Structures are given as C-alpha cells and as structure tokens.
Amino acid sequence: MTSNIVEIDNISFGYKGRLLHKNINMVFPRGKVVAIMGGSGSGKTTLLRLIGGQIKPTNGQVRVNGKVVHEQNRKGIYQLRRTMGMLFQHGALFTDLSVFDNVAFPMRELTDLPEPMIRDLVLMKLNAVGLRGAHQLMPTELSGGMARRVALARAVALDPNIIMYDEPFAGLDPISMGVICDLIRSLNDALGATSIIVSHDVKETFLIADYVYFVANGEVAAEGTPHDLMLSTLPFVHQFVHGEKDGPVPFHYPAENYQSELLKQSALMKI
Amino acid sequence: MKSILFNRLTKLLTGIGRRMIERIWRLGAGARLFFLTIVYSGESFKRFHLTLREVYFTGVMSLLIIIVSAFFVGMVLGLQGYNTLQKYGSSEAIGVLVALSLVRELGPVVTALLFAGRAGTAITAEIGLMKTTEQLSAMEMMAVNPIARVVAPRFWAGVISMPVLAALFSMVGVLGGYIVAVPLIGVDDGAFWSQMQANVDVREDIINGVIKSVVFGVACTMIALFEGFDAPPTAEGVSHATTRTVVISSLTVLGLDFVLTSFMITV
Numbered sequence: 265m266t267s268n269i270v271e272i273d274n275i276s277f278g279y280k281g282r283l284l285h286k287n288i289n290m291v292f293p294r295g296k297v298v299a300i301m302g303g304s305g306s307g308k309t310t311l312l313r314l315i316g317g318q319i320k321p322t323n324g325q326v327r328v329n330g331k332v333v334h335e336q337n338r339k340g341i342y343q344l345r346r347t348m349g350m351l352f353q354h355g356a357l358f359t360d361l362s363v364f365d366n367v368a369f370p371m372r373e374l375t376d377l378p379e380p381m382i383r384d385l386v387l388m389k390l391n392a393v394g395l396r397g398a399h400q401l402m403p404t405e406l407s408g409g410m411a412r413r414v415a416l417a418r419a420v421a422l423d424p425n426i427i428m429y430d431e432p433f434a435g436l437d438p439i440s441m442g443v444i445c446d447l448i449r450s451l452n453d454a455l456g457a458t459s460i461i462v463s464h465d466v467k468e469t470f471l472i473a474d475y476v477y478f479v480a481n482g483e484v485a486a487e488g489t490p491h492d493l494m495l496s497t498l499p500f501v502h503q504f505v506h507g508e509k510d511g512p513v514p515f516h517y518p519a520e521n522y523q524s525e526l527l528k529q530s531a532l533m534k535i
Numbered sequence: 536m537k538s539i540l541f542n543r544l545t546k547l548l549t550g551i552g553r554r555m556i557e558r559i560w561r562l563g564a565g566a567r568l569f570f571l572t573i574v575y576s577g578e579s580f581k582r583f584h585l586t587l588r589e590v591y592f593t594g595v596m597s598l599l600i601i602i603v604s605a606f607f608v609g610m611v612l613g614l615q616g617y618n619t620l621q622k623y624g625s626s627e628a629i630g631v632l633v634a635l636s637l638v639r640e641l642g643p644v645v646t647a648l649l650f651a652g653r654a655g656t657a658i659t660a661e662i663g664l665m666k667t668t669e670q671l672s673a674m675e676m677m678a679v680n681p682i683a684r685v686v687a688p689r690f691w692a693g694v695i696s697m698p699v700l701a702a703l704f705s706m707v708g709v710l711g712g713y714i715v716a717v718p719l720i721g722v723d724d725g726a727f728w729s730q731m732q733a734n735v736d737v738r739e740d741i742i743n744g745v746i747k748s749v750v751f752g753v754a755c756t757m758i759a760l761f762e763g764f765d766a767p768p769t770a771e772g773v774s775h776a777t778t779r780t781v782v783i784s785s786l787t788v789l790g791l792d793f794v795l796t797s798f799m800i801t802v
Binding site for chain 1: 664668669670672673675676677678679680684
C-alpha cells in the first residue's frame, strides 16, 4: 500500500482543441487535507472529475489506491467510487427526497443494510453535521449552508477513504463557512480519510489544509504548506493569497488597444 | 462577384452538412440511450416501487386532462357523426362510428399527443434540471447508474401508462358520444350499443389500437427522456429541450401512426 491514496501523474487534459491542463503532477497522502486552489476557470473541478473517473485524461494517469482510473471498466470505476465521497458546489441534493432519504440514498442503493440500521446510521451522520433535527425537511426548505451540510452527511454516508469537496465555501455566510470548515477537518480526522478541497477561498482553506497546490494556466504554479505559501514571493501566489487586483492574472480580459477602440467607435458615429 | 457567390454557397452547404451531422449524432445518441435503458431495466422490475412511483407521476397525474379531452372529443364525434350519417339514413350506426374512430385512431393518437404535452415535458424538465443541478453527476459519483435509477423506471412507467390512458380515453370518448347521440339527439339506445358490439372487432380494432398506444408510449417517453438527458445544463437549454420534446414527439406520433396504420390495413 503506497502512502499516497491518489496520484496524478503527468496529466494533460483538453477539449474542443483547448488544453486545460499540461503535465500536472500531484500527490494526495493518506489522512491529509490537500487543497487545489486557483482562479475561476483554471480547471480545478476538472481535476476532481478526472480523479472520479467522470472524464478521461488526454495524457498521463490518475491512480486511486494504486489503480489507474481511466483503465477501469464501468464496474471497476464504480468500485473505486464506492471508496469516494463528493460534496458538490451547490450540494446536488435530490430535490424529490427528504433530508433523511438523501443521506440514506447511498446506503439503500449500495448496501443490503436493514432499514432500522440505515435509520440509525443516517441519524448519526446528520447528528455529526448538526442537522439531526432537520431530517424530515425537504431540500427546498434548507438554507444554502444547511444544504451543504446535508450533502456532506450524504458524502460521508458510507465512510469513504477519499472525500472530495468542490468549492465547499462558495456563497456561504461567515457562520456557515466556519461550520463547514470545522466539519471538513473533524470528519477527515474522525474517519481517517483523505480530503481533497477545490476552492478559491484562501482564508478558510489555509486554515484546514495540510498542503496546497496552486493551479494557473493549466500547470501547477506553486505548492507547499499554507504557511510556506503565505510567505511566498512568487508573483501569482502573492496576488492570489493577498487578493490583489492586478498582477500576473490581469484585471482586463485580452482586448485591443482601449484608445484605438474608442476612436473607432467615434468614427463610426460620425458616419 | 463569383467568389462572393462561391463563399455563400460554401457556407450554406457547410451549414446544411453541420446540421445533418448533428441530427444523425442525436439519432445515434438517442438509440444508444434506448439500448442502455433496456440493458439496465432489471432494476426497474426488481424494485418495482420505483416504476410504480413514476406511473403515478406520468399516468395518474395525466388522468384529468385525458378524461376531460376524451369526453369532449367523444361528444364532438357524436355530433359530427350524426350530422353526416342522418343524410344517408343510417344514424343508428353512430355508435360504430364513434367507437371505431376512438379505438383505432383518436384514442391512441390524441392520448399520445396529450401525454407528450403533459407527462413528456415534465419528464424532460425534471431530468434536465437534475442534470443542471448536478444531481445526475452526484448519482454517478456515488456509483449509482442514473440510467438504471432515473431513466429506466420513467421509461417503463410511460410504456405501462400509455395503453391504459388510451383505453380510458376510448371508454370516456364512447361515453361522450353516447350522451350526445342517445339522451340528447334521441338515437335508439339498443341500436347504439348493438351496432357497436357487432362491428368492433377485438383483433382488428382493439388489439391494433393497443399496439399503437404501446409504440407511441415507447416513442414519446424515450424522446422525453433523451431530450432531458441531452439538455445543456442551463435554464435556456432545459427550456429548449422541453419545447423539442413536444415538437418531436407530436411529429413522431403522427408519422408512426401512418406507418402502423398502413401495416395494419395491409395485414
């Protein structure tokens, strides 16, 4: 058994003629919380989809528990996914099922556990995220933060070895953000799992991550512990961590010269 | 001048070619989904409550529109039929006319059109939204096959519901025709029913009607499912997919009706 539960080895991925990732290498050691950070559209979520086997890389390999994900057939991929849990950006709760049934869903679908045991397990998972009292509510009756917590309870329903979080802090109020932050760390440690967080929220991610990868322009731009990255002098990392408006990531989308474009418009008006 | 014409012609041909390729691709993708739905149907029968739940949403929830429409269609048939038949002195044959029109054609066809508008759009919108809100991806990531869990139960629910709805449509339609012909116009009660009994054949009329409704059930449900499954995950994408469901289902039902009728008449 290798010490890394997930290994991304020299991966390239692109579609519609555009290369999104170029020769990316990452490792995710067992029991750690590892974050992948980067600007919007930098392909962070795509990396999670590559790990989950929802898409295939153009080049390179993703190995989960030593198995190359894209070489597995459907059955093999489903077996790998049974060891994973994923929290989607907006929760992705099943809107026709109650909170209880959402958390019970993977247990009912993938195990032969008797219903009384499922009931106990669901209540335990909901209790862990502080929503045992909300088990009868429907997803439409939940706030954004509550929905994210229910989705978290569902993601850990079968005690996965790997838990993936896609933008877990996006759009949450500070209290909910703090709650989710604590839960990610405590669930990871309690389950002895490995957490992979995709996020662009620096403060919260740095608070709980053991190691961070920065992705920019399809490559790993920087990596290290949160402490190292806070002190980093690399221009991209500095701009990102301190939220500076301009830098290697330009404020303006590529465009022609501002002055000449305005003059062109004026000339057209005259005609 | 020549080069401009050539460029426009090239653009036109490229556009036609692109659309043709897109249509063929969609046809292939639809056929693939149909094949996979059949392959992964075991779950729908093993856990029949999943299919029954969908029968409620597609079939039972469509009952009102089917019954009300059937009643009016039957009454109009009674009025129009009587108006024509009395010119030839055979107004007693009104029962046969109403029953044959409904059982052979109007029952299956109008039910399928209403089904596409009521249940088909609901299926497309539901699956499209499930895709937009990542519910299908979440299922995939939980190692649960969405085709087995979401598509197949809805498919079989549509296939089961359609013949039942079509049969109900024909029954209520005959009742509507009866109310217009017998109590309102005064056609003889016995003649209405006895002529119907004597001239409606189980094999040629009723069974053929059931065959049609099953085929329409497969077509309408599969189109609705495919459009939902293939919808771009945006509000606009789901809205276009819902519209396409109604348009494609309606045209498919009318086209299939002609093909099936021509086979049935030949046979």
